[in-house]
Amino acid sequence: MNDERIAITGVGIVSALGVGASRTFERMVNGDRGFSEISLFDTTGQRTALAGEVRGFVVGEAVGGRDPSRWSRSDALALVAAREALSSAGLDETPRSLGLAVGVTTGGMLEAEPWLATLPETRAALRNEPRLVSYPLSSTVDRLAELFHPARTATLCSACSSGANAIIHAAAWLGSGTVERVLAGGTDALCRLTVTGFNALGATDTAACRPFDKTRAGLTLGEGAAFLVLERESAARQRGAPVLAWFSGWAAGAEAHHITHPEPSARRPAELLREAMRRAKLEPRDVDYVNAHGTGTLPNDAVETAAIVAAFGADAARVLVSSSKGQIGHTLGAAGAVEAAITVLALHRQIVPPTGGLVTPDEACRLNHVAGRGRPEPLRAAVSSSFGFGGTGSVLLFERTDAEPRAGATPVVRVAVTGAASVGVRGFLVGEDNAAYREPATQTVEPLEARAKALLDPARSRRFDAQTSLVAAGADAALRSAALGPEAAGLVAGTAFANVERTVAFVRTLAEKGPRRAPPADFPHLVPSAASGNASIYLGIAGPVLTTSDRDASADAALSIACDWVAAGFADAVVAGSAEPLDVYVRDVLGPVCGGARGVARGEGSSWVVLESAAAPLRPGMKRLAEVRERIQSSLAELDRVAIDKPARAERALVLCQWDAPQIDWFLARSEWQSASRLAMTERAGAHDGVGGFAWVTAAGLLSSGKIDEALIVGGNTERVYVTRLVRAE
Amino acid sequence: MDRDTLKRELKELIVRELDLRDRTEADIVDDAPLFGEGLGLDSLDALQLAVAVEERFGITIPEDESARAIFASVSSLADHILGARSGP
Numbered sequence A: 001m002n003d004e005r006i007a008i009t010g011v012g013i014v015s016a017l018g019v020g021a022s023r024t025f026e027r028m029v030n031g032d033r034g035f036s037e038i039s040l041f042d043t044t045g046q047r048t049a050l051a052g053e054v055r056g057f058v059v060g061e062a063v064g065g066r067d068p069s070r071w072s073r074s075d076a077l078a079l080v081a082a083r084e085a086l087s088s089a090g091l092d093e094t095p096r097s098l099g100l101a102v103g104v105t106t107g108g109m110l111e112a113e114p115w116l117a118t119l120p121e122t123r124a125a126l127r128n129e130p131r132l133v134s135y136p137l138s139s140t141v142d143r144l145a146e147l148f149h150p151a152r153t154a155t156l157c158s159a160c161s162s163g164a165n166a167i168i169h170a171a172a173w174l175g176s177g178t179v180e181r182v183l184a185g186g187t188d189a190l191c192r193l194t195v196t197g198f199n200a201l202g203a204t205d206t207a208a209c210r211p212f213d214k215t216r217a218g219l220t221l222g223e224g225a226a227f228l229v230l231e232r233e234s235a236a237r238q239r240g241a242p243v244l245a246w247f248s249g250w251a252a253g254a255e256a257h258h259i260t261h262p263e264p265s266a267r268r269p270a271e272l273l274r275e276a277m278r279r280a281k282l283e284p285r286d287v288d289y290v291n292a293h294g295t296g297t298l299p300n301d302a303v304e305t306a307a308i309v310a311a312f313g314a315d316a317a318r319v320l321v322s323s324s325k326g327q328i329g330h331t332l333g334a335a336g337a338v339e340a341a342i343t344v345l346a347l348h349r350q351i352v353p354p355t356g357g358l359v360t361p362d363e364a365c366r367l368n369h370v371a372g373r374g375r376p377e378p379l380r381a382a383v384s385s386s387f388g389f390g391g392t393g394s395v396l397l398f399e400r401t402d403a404e405p406r407a408g409a410t411p412v413v414r415v416a417v418t419g420a421a422s423v424g425v426r427g428f429l430v431g432e433d434n435a436a437y438r439e440p441a442t443q444t445v446e447p448l449e450a451r452a453k454a455l456l457d458p459a460r461s462r463r464f465d466a467q468t469s470l471v472a473a474g475a476d477a478a479l480r481s482a483a484l485g486p487e488a489a490g491l492v493a494g495t496a497f498a499n500v501e502r503t504v505a506f507v508r509t510l511a512e513k514g515p516r517r518a519p520p521a522d523f524p525h526l527v528p529s530a531a532s533g534n535a536s537i538y539l540g541i542a543g544p545v546l547t548t549s550d551r552d553a554s555a556d557a558a559l560s561i562a563c564d565w566v567a568a569g570f571a572d573a574v575v576a577g578s579a580e581p582l583d584v585y586v587r588d589v590l591g592p593v594c595g596g597a598r599g600v601a602r603g604e605g606s607s608w609v610v611l612e613s614a615a616a617p618l619r620p621g622m623k624r625l626a627e628v629r630e631r632i633q634s635s636l637a638e639l640d641r642v643a644i645d646k647p648a649r650a651e652r653a654l655v656l657c658q659w660d661a662p663q664i665d666w667f668l669a670r671s672e673w674q675s676a677s678r679l680a681m682t683e684r685a686g687a688h689d690g691v692g693g694f695a696w697v698t699a700a701g702l703l704s705s706g707k708i709d710e711a712l713i714v715g716g717n718t719e720r721v722y723v724t725r726l727v728r729a730e
Numbered sequence B: 001m002d003r004d005t006l007k008r009e010l011k012e013l014i015v016r017e018l019d020l021r022d023r024t025e026a027d028i029v030d031d032a033p034l035f036g037e038g039l040g041l042d043s044l045d046a047l048q049l050a051v052a053v054e055e056r057f058g059i060t061i062p063e064d065e066s067a068r069a070i071f072a073s074v075s076s077l078a079d080h081i082l083g084a085r086s087g088p
Helices: A021-029 A073-088 A109-116 A124-128 A131-132 A141-147 A162-175 A192-200 A233-238 A267-279 A298-317 A332-347 A429-436 A447-452 A467-479 A500-513 A520-525 A530-538 A550-567 A584-594 A635-639 A663-670 A690-704 B003-017 B043-057 B066-070 B075-086
Strands: A004-015 A098-103 A153-157 A183-187 A224-232 A245-254 A287-291 A320-322 A381-388 A392-399 A415-424 A427-430 A487-495 A545-550 A573-580 A605-613 A626-635 A652-656 A677-680 A710-716 A720-726
Touching: A004 A021, A004 A162, A004 A233, A004 A332, A021 A332, A073 A098, A073 A109, A073 A141, A073 A224, A098 A162, A098 A605, A109 A131, A109 A192, A124 B043, A131 A141, A131 A545, A131 A584, A141 A245, A141 A332, A141 A720, A153 A162, A153 A545, A153 A550, A162 A224, A162 A245, A162 A332, A162 A381, A162 A392, A162 A550, A183 A332, A192 A500, A192 A520, A192 A584, A192 A635, A224 A233, A224 A467, A245 A267, A245 A332, A245 A487, A267 A287, A267 A298, A267 A320, A267 A381, A267 A392, A287 A332, A287 A635, A298 A381, A332 A381, A332 A392, A332 A429, A392 A663, A415 A447, A415 A467, A415 A690, A427 A429, A427 A467, A429 A663, A447 A467, A467 A487, A467 A530, A467 A573, A487 A530, A487 A550, A500 A520, A500 A584, A520 A530, A520 B043, A530 A545, A545 A550, A550 A573, A550 A605, A550 A626, A550 A690, A550 A710, A550 A720, A573 A720, A605 A635, A605 A690, A605 B066, A626 A635, A626 A690, A626 B066, A635 A663, A635 A720, A690 A710, A690 A720, B003 B075, B043 B075, B066 B075
Parallel strands: A098 A153, A098 A183, A287 A320, A287 A381, A487 A545, A487 A573, A652 A677, A652 A710
Antiparallel strands: A004 A224, A004 A245, A183 A224, A245 A392, A381 A392, A415 A427, A415 A605, A415 A626, A573 A605, A626 A720, A710 A720
C-alpha cells in the first residue's frame, strides 16, 4: 500500500531545437521551428526531405570514449537526454534504487539499414558484426544500463505513444515500491524506413507541418530524446531535491479500430483523458493546458479536437492547447516523453509553448489555441496526450508543485494467472494441457505460421505476417481459456527483433527501386509494435497495448511488465506473452550477433497467459491456474545480492529455466532450490526468444492440475535475469 | 494488351497486392466499386494498389482527387492505364 505522490525532479531533452531542455523550451517559447532538409542520408526521390533533424549531433562525440559502433544514434540521443535529466535532478550517474524505462520505435534502424539492404539470407561472416549490436529495440536500455546500473529495466514500444508509456511504467514501479526513482523517457533517430514510410502513406506535409490549421496537410517527422526523473515523494524529500511538478494521473488504452486511421467518434481518446483526470482526482475545470498529440494530419487533429471537447465539456473552450510537433516534428517513439518534458517545463515556468505553423485554426479544430509565441499563464495542471499506430493511446497529467496532496492510497494487487495458451512444437494447447511441455520434445516440421493463420478469419487478418498471426491466435486462445472478453483486457507482447524479413524486404525495395516504389501498406506493419497493434484491432482489446523487447528474455520481459501493470491497477487484466516465428535473419544473423552463446538450432513458438487480480470474482468457466508471488529482475552481476524463499517441499517444486549461467546455479543453490527438479525449457519448447512464455504456460498447467505446488521460472540473457515464483491458486 | 487481358491481370494484382486470401479474381466484378463496401478495401489499400500499378504498367497515378475516379472500379482503372499508355 502506497499513497505517496510521484515527483518529477529532473528533465533532459534533445530536439531539433537544440541539445538541452532549457534550450529547447526557450526556443519553443520564442516561436522557433527546427525544420531543415535531412542531412543524415540520401533523400533523393522522397516526397519531402523536410524534418526536425538534430543538426550537429555526432554519435562519437555524444558517447565520449565508448566504442561508437555499438551505439546507434537513437542510443546516443537517449544518453545525452538521460544524463541531463539525472544531473538536473541533482543525482550522480549511478543512483541507488533506480529503474530505467525507455520508449523507442526506430532504435538502431538508421545504422542497420545499409546492412539490411544488402544482407544475404545467411552469412556467417556477419556474425560478429558489431554494427548490428544496436539493432534490437532493447539496445538503448542495454547501452544506458552499462552506465547507470539500474535495478530494473524495461523497453516499451507502442508506436507513437511509446515514450508516454515508459513514463506510465515508471509510475507502476514507484507505486509498488519496486524502486525509489525511475529514469523514464523515449528516443528515436530519423531513419530511411520511417521517412520513406510516412512519405509513402502520403502522411507528410511537403511544407513544414501546421497542426490544427485549416491548411494542414500532414506531419513533419523529427528526431530526439527526452527523459524524466520520477521519484517517490519521500525519496525526493529525503535528499532535498527540488520538485519540478507532480505526476498525478495517467491512462493508457486502445481503440481497436484501424492500424493507421483514428476512430472518428474519438470515444476512446476522450475516455482516456477523463480516466487520467479521474486518477488524479481532478475535474476538467482544474486543468489549464493540454499539450496535444497534434500531428498535423487531417484526421488526427480533428479527432483529437473531438476528444478534448468530449472530455472537457464546457471547459474545452477555456483550456489552452498547443502541439509541440509544429516546432520539433513528430519524434515517434520519443514524442510522448519529449512532450511530457515540455509539459513539465510549461508548469514549472508557467509559460505555455505555442503551436508552430498554426495561423488559422480549422473549423474542425476549434479549441483555445496558443499560436505564434509562447505566453505566460497561470497553469495548475496540464495534460500531455499521445496516440499511435494501431490505435494505442496514452494520457499523462502533471500538476504544479503547490498542488494539494489528495488522499487515496492505491493497494498493490496480487496477480493470478487465469488463462494460458500456446502454439508450439506440441501444437495448439490451451489451459492445463500446456503441462505437456514438462516432457522433452523435438521440433515439428510444420511451420507455426500456417497453424496460426488457420485459426484466424482471413478477411480480418489481411497482411498479417507470421508474428502478428501468432500473437492474434495465441492471445485469443488465452483470453478464451480465461473466459475473458477482449474489451476488458490489455495486451503485452514480447519480441526480440520484430519482423526482420519484412523489414529487409522494405529496405531492399527502397535501396533498389527508390522511395516511390516502397509498398505503403507494408510500412505500418514494420513498427516493432505492429504485431500487438494489429492483434489488438483483430481481437477488440481496449486496455493498454504494449510491445517489449529484451533479446533472449523477451517473453520474460513482457510478463514482467504485464505483472507490473496489473499489480499497480493500471489494467484489470492483461494477456501477455510472445510470438517468435522462424525468421532467417534472426536465425542466421541477429540471433548470433545479439543473443547469447546458444549453439542450438533455432525454434519458434507463441505462448500466452492471462494475468489479473487474484481477488477478482470468478466468472463462469474461469479458473485460477496459479498465483504470482515474488518477482525479481536483476543484472547477472548482482544476482548474488538477491534472495528468494526456499521451496516448502522441494519434491513438489519445479524450476523452469530458459537461460543458464553459473550465477544462476549459485543463486538456486543459495536459495535451496537446487534440490527441486529443473526443466531446461529450450529442450522442450525450442530455442527462441519467447521460450520464457512456455515456462509460464507449463508451470500454470502443472500448478492448476495439482502436479506441483510451486514453480520458479528463471529467464534471462547475457545481461539480466528474471525470476518469478508461481504457486497454486488458493 | 487488350482490355480484357488487362482487367484479368489487374484482378490478379489486386488479390496478390492486397492479400485478399479469402477471395479470387472471380470475386471481383469489372464495374463494381473497389473501395468502401464490397471487398472491404480502404485508403491504405488504394495507396498500395497505386504503387503496384505504377510499377507494373509504367504509368503515373495522380495524387489529387482524380485518383478517386481512376480507382472507382477495375474497368475505370483499366481505362486509365490504356489511356495513359496510348497517350502522348
